[in-house]
Amino acid sequence: xxxxxxxxxxxxxxxxxxxxxxxxxxxxxxxxxxxxxxxxxxxxxxxxxxxxxxxxxxxxxxxxxxxxxxxxxxxxxxxxxxxxxxxxxxxxxxxxxxxxxxxxxxxxxxxxxxx
Amino acid sequence: xxxxxxxxxxxxxxxxxxxxxxxxxxxxxxxxxxxxxxxxxxxxxxxxxxxxxxxxxxxxxxxxxxxxxxxxxxxxxxxxxxxxxxxxxxxxxxxxxxxxxxxxxxxxxxxxxx
Numbered sequence: 001x002x003x004x005x006x007x008x009x010x011x012x013x014x015x016x017x018x019x020x021x022x023x024x025x026x027x028x029x030x031x032x033x034x035x036x037x038x039x040x041x042x043x044x045x046x047x048x049x050x051x052x053x054x055x056x057x058x059x060x061x062x063x064x065x066x067x068x069x070x071x072x073x074x075x076x077x078x079x080x081x082x083x084x085x086x087x088x089x090x091x092x093x094x095x096x097x098x099x100x101x102x103x104x105x106x107x108x109x110x111x112x113x114x115x
Numbered sequence: 116x117x118x119x120x121x122x123x124x125x126x127x128x129x130x131x132x133x134x135x136x137x138x139x140x141x142x143x144x145x146x147x148x149x150x151x152x153x154x155x156x157x158x159x160x161x162x163x164x165x166x167x168x169x170x171x172x173x174x175x176x177x178x179x180x181x182x183x184x185x186x187x188x189x190x191x192x193x194x195x196x197x198x199x200x201x202x203x204x205x206x207x208x209x210x211x212x213x214x215x216x217x218x219x220x221x222x223x224x225x226x227x228x229x
């Protein structure tokens with residue numbers, strides 16, 4: 001079974017600084033997707049960024065980028081120029097590219113932005 | 116506006132009193148799913164549906180039922196709720212049948228079972 005591990009329950013960063021959230025996963029599949037979701041206090045699940053396993057190039061979305069290391073099964077999220085609105089719970093998630101479109105989530109990292 | 120809606124958003128009930136949480140999407144999505152979110156456990160899949168009249172168990176289906184009579188609706192039924200079903204519930208949907216489809220999440224339903 002696939003598992004996703006986020007080893008940092010909480011992180012904090014000064015406003016305008018850069019922070020990296022860690023995620024590792026375990027799978028025997030070669031074709032899959034990885035995601036970072038943001039959950040602000042409103043509880044809404046917001047897709048931040050996704051990565052296809054077959055792509056070597058790391059995904060980037062504005063201030064958000066990932067470091068995808070397929071061999072190491074590592075998928076970290078870097079947030080540059082942190083803003084107060086980035087404060088949220090961040091979840092890493094895995095999805096196989098077949099069958100049930102189930103997302104397997106990590107336990108989350110709560111990110112605090114210090115003004 | 117394309118969206119997934121859930122009702123109610125908040126519910127406090129007592130053990131054993133049957134309840135239904137509704138989920139509806141207006142994007143003509145084939146795939147729908149229910150997750151529960153618990154502190155320290157992330158989100159876990161309860162049930163999913165690949166299409167109308169096609170449903171299957173996820174990772175934590177015990178104590179729940181679902182139905183998919185119409186494409187747009189996917190209600191979650193708790194026949195006899197217990198306190199361990201106190202949780203935050205999310206419905207999600209996607210186009211399905213393709214290599215990648217973004218899953219759209221509803222706003223969540225906070226359920227407390229006393």
